[in-house]
Every structure is written in C-alpha cells, then in structure tokens.
Amino acid sequence: MDDGPQLRFARTGDGVTVAYQVFGSGPVLVWMPSLSNIVAQWRIPAMRAAYQALARHLTVVLYDGRGTGSSQRRVDLGDLGVDAHLRDLTAVLDDAGIARASLLGYYHATATALAFAARQPQRVRRLVLFGGAPRMREAMLPAQTRALLSLIDQDWDLFADAAAAAWLGWDMSPSNRWTAEAFRTATTAPVAQAWFAAAQDIDVTAELSRVRAPALVLHRQSPQQIPAGVARRLAAALSDARLVELPGDTPTLFLQDPDTDVRLVAEFVTGGPIRHPAPGPLTAREREVLALLPGGDSNAQLAARLGIAVHTVERHLASIYRKIGARGRADAVTYALRHVTDFRHPR
Structure with missing residues (x-):
C-alpha cells in the first residue's frame, strides 16, 4: 500500500x-x-x-x-x-x-x-x-x-x-x-x-x-x-x-x-479566476419539497408530511435556493408558482 x-x-x-x-x-x-x-x-x-x-x-x-x-x-x-x-x-x-x-x-x-x-x-x-x-x-x-x-x-x-x-x-x-x-x-x-x-x-x-x-x-x-x-x-x-x-x-x-x-x-x-460550479438539476426529493412550498407549511410540517427530519428539509431548501437562484422562501414560492405543475396541496 x-x-x-x-x-x-x-x-x-x-x-x-x-x-x-x-x-x-x-x-x-x-x-x-x-x-x-x-x-x-x-x-x-x-x-x-x-x-x-x-x-x-x-x-x-x-x-x-x-x-x-x-x-x-x-x-x-x-x-x-x-x-x-x-x-x-x-x-x-x-x-x-x-x-x-x-x-x-x-x-x-x-x-x-x-x-x-x-x-x-x-x-x-x-x-x-x-x-x-x-x-x-x-x-x-x-x-x-x-x-x-x-x-x-x-x-x-x-x-x-x-x-x-x-x-x-x-x-x-x-x-x-x-x-x-x-x-x-x-x-x-x-x-x-x-x-x-x-x-x-x-x-x-x-x-x-x-x-x-x-x-x-x-x-x-x-x-x-x-x-x-x-x-x-x-x-x-x-x-x-x-x-x-x-x-x-x-x-x-x-x-x-x-x-x-x-x-x-x-x-x-495559481492565481486563476474562481469559476463557481454550475448548479445541477433539482433532485426528485427537492422537486417534491418545492411543490409543497406554496401550501404554506412550516419546515416542521414539511418534515412530518414527507417523513424526514427537519434538518433534512432545511438542507433540501438550501440546495433548492442555490439551484434556482432564490434569495429565500418567498422567491422559491414564486418560482414554484411559475414552474411547478404538480403541486401537493395540504391534506
């Protein structure tokens, strides 16, 4: 070795x-x-x-x-x-x-x-x-x-x-x-x-x-x-x-x-420019979280609905914001309303 x-x-x-x-x-x-x-x-x-x-x-x-x-x-x-x-x-x-x-x-x-x-x-x-x-x-x-x-x-x-x-x-x-x-x-x-x-x-x-x-x-x-x-x-x-x-x-x-x-x-x-890595596409779980945002659920409520931990929801949201260029939740909701067609509404 x-x-x-x-x-x-x-x-x-x-x-x-x-x-x-x-x-x-x-x-x-x-x-x-x-x-x-x-x-x-x-x-x-x-x-x-x-x-x-x-x-x-x-x-x-x-x-x-x-x-x-x-x-x-x-x-x-x-x-x-x-x-x-x-x-x-x-x-x-x-x-x-x-x-x-x-x-x-x-x-x-x-x-x-x-x-x-x-x-x-x-x-x-x-x-x-x-x-x-x-x-x-x-x-x-x-x-x-x-x-x-x-x-x-x-x-x-x-x-x-x-x-x-x-x-x-x-x-x-x-x-x-x-x-x-x-x-x-x-x-x-x-x-x-x-x-x-x-x-x-x-x-x-x-x-x-x-x-x-x-x-x-x-x-x-x-x-x-x-x-x-x-x-x-x-x-x-x-x-x-x-x-x-x-x-x-x-x-x-x-x-x-x-x-x-x-x-x-x-x-x-070596003194070269900083080229930020291009964000990848949303994962299936991230698309699911994004589709829930217009429903107004809190992070805890999202976690309960998806059966995952709150910190996992927070991680998904951070990744979503980065990938779609959102400054926060309001921007992400606006993005979802414009681009998501399969909304999951509150039960």
Missing part, C-alpha cells in the same frame, strides 16, 4: 519534532492538519487521488501536527492552542526552505491559517478555508459534532468509526475502512481530548482585520455538521474573500465532486 512520499522531520522552537511530506510542482500549498496521520491518509483511495491531482498543479506540503501521526507523540497536553499550531507550521516552512506559501486551512486548522496570515502576512500568498471558523467553538456547536466528541473518552475505536462514517460523510464510500483507520492511528484518546478541549478556546476573530491575503472560503451543504452561516460570516469578515457554496451534502472536500474541488483549489492558488 502506498504510504506517500518520504517523510521529513522539522524541529519546532519549543523542541517538538514534526513530520511532513513535500511532493508535486508549482506554487506551494500547505494542507494544514487537524487530527492527522499523513502516512495512513495516503492509503485512503479518495485522499490519494486528491493529493495526486493537486500535485499536477501545485507543490503540496502535508504535515502531522504535534501529538499526531508520525510527529512527536509525547507533547504538553496543556499547550495545544493556536500558538502551538503556529510553531508547527513555522517549523515545517523553515525546514523545507519555503519563504511564502498558500495555506489550506481544513477544519481545526482554519483558525491557525488565519492567525498565521495575520501575524506573518509576508509568508502567505493565498488562503483556502474549509470547515472551520475563527472562533472554533462555532464550528463545534452542531449536536452531531458534540455527540461524536463525547465518544472520545468512552470508546476510541467507536469514535474513529463514527467520525469516518458520520462526521466526514465517508459512509457511502469504499474509503470508509481506511478513513476510520487513519483516525484511529492519528493519535491517542488523551491527546484528542486535549486537542478538542483547546480548540473550544481558540478565537482569532480579533486578528481577521489584519488578514490581507486573498481567501477562498468553501462550504459544502451539511447543516448538521457545519452550518452555512459559519462560512458566510467568515467570508464577510475578511477584506478579500470569495465564498463558494459547493453542491452536495458530504461535509468534506475531494470526495463528492473531486474534480470540481481540485479545480477550484488549484486555480485559486
């Missing part, structure tokens, strides 16, 4: 050894970690394909943060806040001889990428941000996330399986087994607990005004994990940011529509 490029090792200012990989050619993109195991991640077919696709356009840098993967596992569990993560990133850039790079802040690493761009603007070309927030507590509020985090100290193996399947949406993919294994081997339960406990207190909101690097904020519809409002607020708070809300409901990159995701990231990092 392919474990990826040879590991290199950097030393942080506080003496922690950090493992990293460099591959590809072109402008540098540093894919920053949350709980990671870069060696195991190469064994996930979808991730390996994403790495290889990005490497055709970019020089990609991957690394394991302190306490995870192939990096030093024995670390100060009381020092896992944003400053510690910044020391890891700085060490990797310095050891690799990279003076300036674009950063992919993914989930937990979003706040770290923003802080680095604010504090060392001369070293950051561009930012790609997905799945996180400057105030990390906001990204960890959804009930599903809290439920998953509660599993860490109860059953580490169960957490790994559940996170792979439900949190990152890999349950429909043959990559699920390898993704669970990557989670399971990324670190230990005590380190994971300390990581997420520290994340609750990470807040770099006050530093956003100093971020000057152009940013691409990506969001994929999945309100039960990361609400779209989190990404919208982040994009609005940055001086030069573009928000792209991706179609689909799998809350990760490079899985549901990998070609589009790779193209968006690669073109942005």
Whole structure:
C-alpha cells in the first residue's frame, strides 16, 4: 500500500519534532492538519487521488501536527492552542526552505491559517478555508459534532468509526475502512481530548482585520455538521474573500465532486479566476419539497408530511435556493408558482 512520499522531520522552537511530506510542482500549498496521520491518509483511495491531482498543479506540503501521526507523540497536553499550531507550521516552512506559501486551512486548522496570515502576512500568498471558523467553538456547536466528541473518552475505536462514517460523510464510500483507520492511528484518546478541549478556546476573530491575503472560503451543504452561516460570516469578515457554496451534502472536500474541488483549489492558488460550479438539476426529493412550498407549511410540517427530519428539509431548501437562484422562501414560492405543475396541496 502506498504510504506517500518520504517523510521529513522539522524541529519546532519549543523542541517538538514534526513530520511532513513535500511532493508535486508549482506554487506551494500547505494542507494544514487537524487530527492527522499523513502516512495512513495516503492509503485512503479518495485522499490519494486528491493529493495526486493537486500535485499536477501545485507543490503540496502535508504535515502531522504535534501529538499526531508520525510527529512527536509525547507533547504538553496543556499547550495545544493556536500558538502551538503556529510553531508547527513555522517549523515545517523553515525546514523545507519555503519563504511564502498558500495555506489550506481544513477544519481545526482554519483558525491557525488565519492567525498565521495575520501575524506573518509576508509568508502567505493565498488562503483556502474549509470547515472551520475563527472562533472554533462555532464550528463545534452542531449536536452531531458534540455527540461524536463525547465518544472520545468512552470508546476510541467507536469514535474513529463514527467520525469516518458520520462526521466526514465517508459512509457511502469504499474509503470508509481506511478513513476510520487513519483516525484511529492519528493519535491517542488523551491527546484528542486535549486537542478538542483547546480548540473550544481558540478565537482569532480579533486578528481577521489584519488578514490581507486573498481567501477562498468553501462550504459544502451539511447543516448538521457545519452550518452555512459559519462560512458566510467568515467570508464577510475578511477584506478579500470569495465564498463558494459547493453542491452536495458530504461535509468534506475531494470526495463528492473531486474534480470540481481540485479545480477550484488549484486555480485559486495559481492565481486563476474562481469559476463557481454550475448548479445541477433539482433532485426528485427537492422537486417534491418545492411543490409543497406554496401550501404554506412550516419546515416542521414539511418534515412530518414527507417523513424526514427537519434538518433534512432545511438542507433540501438550501440546495433548492442555490439551484434556482432564490434569495429565500418567498422567491422559491414564486418560482414554484411559475414552474411547478404538480403541486401537493395540504391534506
């Protein structure tokens, strides 16, 4: 099984050894970690394909943060806040001889990428941000996330399986087994607990005004994990940011529509234009929801009539609005009255 490029090792200012990989050619993109195991991640077919696709356009840098993967596992569990993560990133850039790079802040690493761009603007070309927030507590509020985090100290193996399947949406993919294994081997339960406990207190909101690097904020519809409002607020708070809300409901990159995701990231990092993905046609369920809207039902009533959860109705509505260009429910009702011929009237 392919474990990826040879590991290199950097030393942080506080003496922690950090493992990293460099591959590809072109402008540098540093894919920053949350709980990671870069060696195991190469064994996930979808991730390996994403790495290889990005490497055709970019020089990609991957690394394991302190306490995870192939990096030093024995670390100060009381020092896992944003400053510690910044020391890891700085060490990797310095050891690799990279003076300036674009950063992919993914989930937990979003706040770290923003802080680095604010504090060392001369070293950051561009930012790609997905799945996180400057105030990390906001990204960890959804009930599903809290439920998953509660599993860490109860059953580490169960957490790994559940996170792979439900949190990152890999349950429909043959990559699920390898993704669970990557989670399971990324670190230990005590380190994971300390990581997420520290994340609750990470807040770099006050530093956003100093971020000057152009940013691409990506969001994929999945309100039960990361609400779209989190990404919208982040994009609005940055001086030069573009928000792209991706179609689909799998809350990760490079899985549901990998070609589009790779193209968006690669073109942005290389300085190309942002071409928003064309919305697809309404699904059968979305057409059903749209046909019900003129009846005036609330989301809860729609959910009861269709036999689905309220958050599923909300997800369908968000997708409908995006696809038909509606600004909200009133626009969608108007659209339905003009285009729908098979209305479902209230019982």
